[in-house]
Amino acid sequence: MASEIKGKKPAHSKPVWLVQKGALESTGLDSAALAWAKANGFDGQSGRVLIIPGENGQISGAVLGTGKDDSRLVAGKLATCLPNGCWHLACSVNEPDLTALAFLLGGYKFTRYTKKDDVDVTLTLPDGADKTDVKRVAKAVALARDLINTPTNDMGPEALEAAVRKVADEHKASVSVIRGDGLLKKNFPMIHAVGRAGSEEPRLIDLEWGKKDAPKVTLVGKGVCFDTGGLDIKPSSSMLLMKKDMGGAANVLALASMIMDAKLPVRLRVLIPAVENSISANAFRPSDVLTSRKGLTVEIGNTDAEGRLVLADALALADDEEPEILVDMATLTGAARVALGPDLPPFYSNDDAFAFDVAKASEAVADPLWRMPLWQPYDTKLSSRVADMNNVTTDGFAGSITAALFLQRFVGKAKIWAHFDIFGWNPIEKPHAPIGGEAQGIRALYHLLKERFPAK
Incomplete structure (x- = not known):
């Protein structure tokens, strides 16, 4: 798997916000990030990932749309849509084990007959998740x-x-x-x-x-x-x-x-x-x-x-x-x-x-x-x-x-x-x-x- 989960958040980790459809205003994003999301038509659409730019061309974070029903396995999109690096959830989740599992499952690739890619996306384990069982x-x-x-x-x-x-x-x-x-x-x-x-x-x-x-x-x-x-x-x-x-x-x-x-x-x-x-x-x-x-x-x-x-x-x-x-x-x-x-x-x-x-x-x-x-x-x-x-x-x-x-x-x-x-x-x-x-x-x-x- 190209994705991985870690128990502790590294210092250089970037935040990801999970956003229900229609709830963008209540995510806690700062004004610049909020404006960027709106300018890109992001409103929590299920499975959509939007990268948020920071200063000097750097990435400051990302948002993932979970749709109206807070799709329970949608976090799998993070494994394929986030740039390489360490990430953590900037919000609490109701089902930490399922969120962490979805991320790992989303990163699965069958590479027996092809070249392995250079994807290396890591997510800090959500609070309350059982790393061993996940x-x-x-x-x-x-x-x-x-x-x-x-x-x-x-x-x-x-x-x-x-x-x-x-x-x-x-x-x-x-x-x-x-x-x-x-x-x-x-x-x-x-x-x-x-x-x-x-x-x-x-x-x-x-x-x-x-x-x-x-x-x-x-x-x-x-x-x-x-x-x-x-x-x-x-x-x-x-x-x-x-x-x-x-x-x-x-x-x-x-x-x-x-x-x-x-x-x-x-x-x-x-x-x-x-x-x-x-x-x-x-x-x-x-x-x-x-x-x-x-x-x-x-x-x-x-x-x-x-x-x-x-x-x-x-x-x-x-x-x-x-x-x-x-x-x-x-x-x-x-x-x-x-x-x-x-x-x-x-x-x-x-x-x-x-x-x-x-x-x-x-x-x-x-x-x-x-x-x-x-x-x-x-x-x-x-x-x-x-x-x-x-x-x-x-x-x-x-x-x-x-x-x-x-x-x-x-x-x-x-x-x-x-x-x-x-x-x-x-x-x-x-x-x-x-x-x-x-x-x-x-x-x-x-x-x-x-x-x-x-x-x-």
């Missing part, structure tokens, strides 16, 4: 973004496994992996079927951390490193973003990094089925019938609905341990984007109290989520004449809901289960985020887990 969350979000942004030639199943091992090493977690035909021997037939046509072996990555007698929290992430659609091949325009189809895996790994770094008193398990849905002579076919780990048979109505297949085997394994909380995250359906757009991921849960807490945490940390119903009458849409179920419906309606209902069939013992159908991508630039891979839902889940299982 940096922990920013690091996790950057991890998720980096993994999603990396193209599949450098982020296939092997590289995804290496990324998991790197995070595990940082936190002294253990990792075991089942690869290739070992998936058949260990009874993960659907993970094997989806990934066997790829050039790299499909695998199930299994990370464990924490005391064995602590409450069990298990995270399952869809790790489809590229999705051609299989034999039901996608059009080329739909493949352009399919490097992000492992966004669920990236997000649960980033969430796990926060849990471990904060040393939350839980028994953490992370399961990532890592595959590439490719086309080859041994690719699974439409109308094939697969037997899942749970024993349920699945008719393949469409090979492009592969994410739910690999998740189902992983969820069945996770469910065997009867975890306190079982969460899966996946870039699962286009239907979720049709319903709620790219910025508002739907989530589903079998526990009303947990769903309420997720919604509350989402609002608390400005990490948008929206609960959708597990509408049981739609479950019959997954029926098959030759198997226990089909992996798709025939009418195309309620695609995100029926995908969640499909996954629910593989969960029965976990006390709480929640499914997050994320997009994992920013299609347009935001104050706190460039176009590209994105962490969605994990800041809210981390906030919730901190409250449920506070560090000792």
Whole structure:
């Protein structure tokens, strides 16, 4: 990240005022700065940064417009719009952690394949902010973004496994992996079927951390490193973003990094089925019938609905341990984007109290989520004449809901289960985020887990 936060204000630091729309007169700016702002048409417009000149051509400060609603993540604009140097907020803020985090997130850049620029903007931590936690969350979000942004030639199943091992090493977690035909021997037939046509072996990555007698929290992430659609091949325009189809895996790994770094008193398990849905002579076919780990048979109505297949085997394994909380995250359906757009991921849960807490945490940390119903009458849409179920419906309606209902069939013992159908991508630039891979839902889940299982 090009931006940084410091605990103490350096002597040469310059001030930044946050200005709500229509409130320029009450910011405390001196008469010269006020006149300059007015002359430039600045009136607190959301996301607008205006540099204020001082004597001898120097910069004396800056103002940032927060709009009418005091946009909670707008401070991310400071990381990209301020000149290099040290800055501090010249006003108090209501949410210091969120303001500091927005600044760090706004400074994120994916530079693996390009020259790093010379941006060096530092912001003094707002009063009351928790520097350790803010940096922990920013690091996790950057991890998720980096993994999603990396193209599949450098982020296939092997590289995804290496990324998991790197995070595990940082936190002294253990990792075991089942690869290739070992998936058949260990009874993960659907993970094997989806990934066997790829050039790299499909695998199930299994990370464990924490005391064995602590409450069990298990995270399952869809790790489809590229999705051609299989034999039901996608059009080329739909493949352009399919490097992000492992966004669920990236997000649960980033969430796990926060849990471990904060040393939350839980028994953490992370399961990532890592595959590439490719086309080859041994690719699974439409109308094939697969037997899942749970024993349920699945008719393949469409090979492009592969994410739910690999998740189902992983969820069945996770469910065997009867975890306190079982969460899966996946870039699962286009239907979720049709319903709620790219910025508002739907989530589903079998526990009303947990769903309420997720919604509350989402609002608390400005990490948008929206609960959708597990509408049981739609479950019959997954029926098959030759198997226990089909992996798709025939009418195309309620695609995100029926995908969640499909996954629910593989969960029965976990006390709480929640499914997050994320997009994992920013299609347009935001104050706190460039176009590209994105962490969605994990800041809210981390906030919730901190409250449920506070560090000792």
